Amino acid sequence: MTAAPVVEPFDSARFRSVLGHFCTGVAVVTGHDGAEPVGFACQSFAALSLEPPLVLFCPGVGSRTWPVLRRTGRFAVNVLSGEQRGVSATFGARGADKFAHVEWTPAPSGSPVLAGALTWIDCALEAVHEAGDHYVVIGRVTALGDVSDGRPLLFYRGRYTVTEDEQPGEMFTWPRPDDWF
Secondary structure (H helix, E strand, C coil), rough: CCCCCCCCCCHHHHHHHHHHHCEEECEEEECHHHHCEEEEEEEEEEEEEEECEEEECCCCCCCCCCCHHHHHHHHEEEEEEEHHHHHHHHHHCCCCCCCCCCCCEEECCEEEEEECEEEEEEEEEEEEEEEEEEEEEEEEEECCCCCCCCCCCEEECCEEEECCCCHHHEEEEECCCCCCC
């Protein structure tokens, strides 16, 4: 007879600490409801599929921005540059008009594209899945922005960081581009 496994109480602080060792990029997901722009800072963004072109992001269930994006069915993901820590902090906070001091232009969907972003991805809402205290939102890519040579804003171990300056010959490249997304 096999004994039942002992289940230890889950330590959410340790979970956060361990997952904080996975470096992520920082993005701002934006939308426009026809009256005003909305947006929030997001670390949980990823490419999902090339065919069809899909991306995903994960807003919290308590997000005040997510219901607006869901209603409109359109959003843009702005990939932040290393110089946009202040933009990330603004869009990561609740309260004041997040667009008061940020220049932006509309993407084809009307969603804000933030000045200074490395690039942007315009999307139509494809699917939403409940996942614990977040949603997994899948967007079908409808338009892409130009790319910048700037360095990305990264989040690692609870802090912002950027990549080191690298010489082009020193940068790691994947030997088979069709194996890596």
